[in-house]
Amino acid sequence: MTEYSICIKGIANIDKDKIKVISQIAGANYIVAKQMLEQEGICILKAKAIDIKKAKYELENVNIPFEITPEF
Numbered sequence: 001m002t003e004y005s006i007c008i009k010g011i012a013n014i015d016k017d018k019i020k021v022i023s024q025i026a027g028a029n030y031i032v033a034k035q036m037l038e039q040e041g042i043c044i045l046k047a048k049a050i051d052i053k054k055a056k057y058e059l060e061n062v063n064i065p066f067e068i069t070p071e072f
Contacts, residue, residue: 009065
């Protein structure tokens with residue numbers, strides 16, 4: 001069972017929906033989630049494939065650019 005990492009890329013426009021999604025995925029409060037969005041290359045989740053798939057879907061819904069390693 002491979003463990004994957006999701007790292008978010010730089011985001012120009014941060015809104016409440018993006019903060020909410022990052023907060024849920026990373027298990028962080030809204031202030032920390034906003035700080036995560038402001039930084040580039042922050043890994044927000046390390047998990048198995050099933051959790052990564054859910055997080056990937058949520059990130060795509062709110063147009064947050066991300067990278068999964070190893071390739072998913």
